[in-house]
Amino acid sequence: MKIVANYSPSIELKHLDEILFCPTQTSRHGVMPFEDMLPALNSIKAKKVLVWDILMVQKDFDTAKAFIEKIDIQLFDAIRVQDLGALEYLKVHFPHIPVQFNAETGYHNAKSLAALCESHDKLEKIIVSLELSKTKLSEIMQVLDKYSVRFEIMVIGPLLLFYTPRSLLSPHFNKNADGFITVTGKSEETPHKGFRIIENQHGTFMFHPKDHLLLDYLDEIEKIGIKDIRVDSNDLYKNAVDYINNRDPKDLEKIKTSRPHIKGYFNVNKSDALFSKLKNKHFLKKEDGFVGEVLSSQKESYLAIKILKDGLKIGAPIRIVTPEGKEKRVTIKKLWNSRGDKLQSSTKGSLAFIDFVKGVSKRSFVYNNQRP
Template structure:
């Protein structure tokens, strides 16, 4: 298993060249990469230095583009010496297709970290770009057992993040520049955001020319749990240290980190500058709540000719709103079945009114009815005819 990492300076390359298992470096130009801060000249210079020191320079092109922007970018990079790179990482399928047409011999590393979690989808990409595909970059949302299975079954090598920030949200829109001071750098804005939904935790937030990123306040870290992936044949583990960088260096201490991965990864995690977690690695339980969300299925069997109305909304202690499903007379009903499957008697004092506030006795189909509050009745509850 090999490592790779992002680099932004000659100092980064010097640290990478002494790492025994790190032979690939990722270069991010501002034009092509979501979080890129390198000029075209800097990318060329770093690429040449990397090859000189025995490292593989890989160009990162991970922005998503509408057709007009892609045409503009393809025109701008047409005079680049693309052949100087060992491979190109892409996220946009259009960019990948363009590369296969114009640079058929250039290896492609396809970024599939969002979506594409099932084996059939991954195989589809392998078949589509079979002639150029060098590697698949898989999602951190895949648990270990699935990563192991994919590494063993997919026809191309795989890569996964070993350490780095956990992305919670990304938008191609600029969400911060409108609120920063005039004197601040509007190209790359770093701050923290707090929301009531997150318990007012300070979440790292970044805006670049390609959009806005919101990250978890804890880092992804599986460097102490690599045996299974290593035995399964995982090709590359990415070390993303960009958020720990300074003064243009984005691979700070990568040489020390690589040594500790083999010597004492547990202590490395313990001393990591940010609290570290691996939330999906052991198991992805994001679907575990689904069975509890299907409470309405307990009353699905009541949706027959005896079901005459469904509760749409209500406010505790004030009212309930129903929509009628078929004509009926108020005298024909006496109970409501709630989403848990239990039944509630309709109080004799309850009056059914139309939208004009008039009491009704006979109801038509698709009519809105309003009653006083009926305890335990929630949206989805059904009124049954005797």
Template sequence: MNKEVELLAPAGDLEKLKFACIYGADAVYIGGQIFGLRASARNFSFEDMEEGIKFAHERGKKVYVTLNIIPHNEDLNELPGYLEKLNELDVDAIILSDPGTLMYVKEYAPNLEIHLSTQANNTNYMSAKFWYKQGVKRIVLARELSFEEIREIRKNTPKDLQLEGFIHGAMCISYSGRCLLSNYMANRDSNRGECAHPCRWNYYLVEEQRPGEYIPVIEDEKGTYFFNSKDLCMINHIPELINSGIYSFKIEGRMKSIYYVANTVRVYRKAIDEYLKSPESFKFNSEWIEELSKVSHRKFTTGFYLNKPTEDDQLYTTSSYIRKYDFIGIVLEYDEKTGIAIVEQRNRMFKGDDIEIIGPNYKGFSQVITKMYNDKGKEIDVAPHAQQKIKILMDKPVEKYYILRRKREEN
């Protein structure tokens, strides 16, 4: 059993990095403004990277930078200068998938630790050994592996080669994320960070000899979503994950919200810590899956870990997310004497709302908003403006970075 594991969180921007660290991640992975696979995320300027790395390192956390596009010739022109800058910033590791990129790293940033992206689709121990000999410190395993295969890879690879696996988040329909569908359908190359997610679009089936005759694969007047995967969720299988030999537990979601990052991290942090504290007496808490269901998600699957996915691991009727709760605010400050918190609004809230407050210590509480004031101290009944600073009377003490949420009315 691993006595120590790493909880690795996504951070699409500087604010998400801070929340991931505060809510219990051991490390975060981020993208610069080039060479990452999430071009539509806000991503990090060099100035943001510097601030984020300082914030993380002060708290004993690590920062990994993605360089995992599959580059074309023109992509290589900016790479040497970019690597030299990363080398100066005290980045803990870079994540890459391309052998040419690895060669550039060795030449222009030889001190940087190298992690191999899941895009390289590493599915066996001989491949892992090959990359290890090239200087790779960690393998981000292909998502198409079972626990049995992972244990075999761990058994047959050097002990100081770390293994990383995805444990939560959106699943890509293509093998290890190597998708050509977006390039073909939308002229946006998913392997260069521009995926249009056509796997989430709705489709009809057309038989070759019957052009123009559109057949719904499942009887539905809206079509069907036969490429559309459920979301990965392994909260029920923490013991198996730890005992498989995986060192780093990776959450997907650099495009997701602060609330998604914070809440997902705090739940997995709690479950992992509970197991490591006492493996013999560990019991799964059904509250953990309930908490994960309170962020935007699709129905859950265990992916390839337990068995090969079947038709039950796809969603055929909708590509929409399940949204049970609204993320409505972030605590910026709290005055213990008055019990008043300064909150930055992230969704419209009203006096009389029944809300929940969560923090990094896992346990939260519920209350009704009884008093709410604007920044001039005038009592108000509604906070309608995006990122409006308001004051709320709290029933219990809170701290900076606490999150406010409210159950959606339709639920």
């Protein structure tokens, strides 16, 4: 497995295969301008990747583009992007530079990842989403096996939850000398506290209170077909790199006890399981013979029915389904309109009245049949 890590002046290069350079000019989490990285860029022999992962409206794109066109791009072995505009730009203007695409946000199906693989001849790597379970990743990797693209997953690091270009903290806090504000946040919704929130020149970012940790699953990750793993936590990266190389449980234990962590959705993703509870089942039941909706129910007097589809007829059997799902079956004996005129039938679009039916309330649905 190849180990990928972010550059910092204190980085130990031993065992690292790929170094991500995150200049403030193009990287959402960059803390160092490109100019300060030049000595390292000229001396480091490992693979060097320029991180250009900000999302950009046209004005920001123009600024980033001017930066890319100004620097010596040959200092880098590849460029990592998230904005599809950056991918397209590199394809058009730097067609020979290898590109890596950050697909951590979205791209949860094989078809979208395959489309990315086919989007650019020089796409060398895709960084996969942390929302994909190992089972899904395994299925997807089998489909994508035919492409020569590599895949990377973050095995330890902060979990980004929210990214906006707006400056949300500066109304309350002062920037430090480097132009950053870092605070912790506690939501009104318990027990959610300890969110790390950062504002910098590219916007505001909120992270999960716990780090994402998949170091327990390195063998499974490799078996799935993901060959590149990223250590994204600068303060823990050395322990993590040591563990990846030695697999000494003591190193892993040190990491686990130093910071709270989660494994996220790696084992299973059931984040759509609650959806059926969000839906009002009452609305799932419109079927053949639908007549309309009870607008009003006046005890011992009438049901007012807004006829939305099929009409009503004297003598016809109808079925009424209440909002709670209870069913009432009656035959229409009397039918009248708003003026009180007796009717033989009612038509779509009209307001019709029938005798009150006990247990039927407003918003019940009326059907022109006795089934099911």
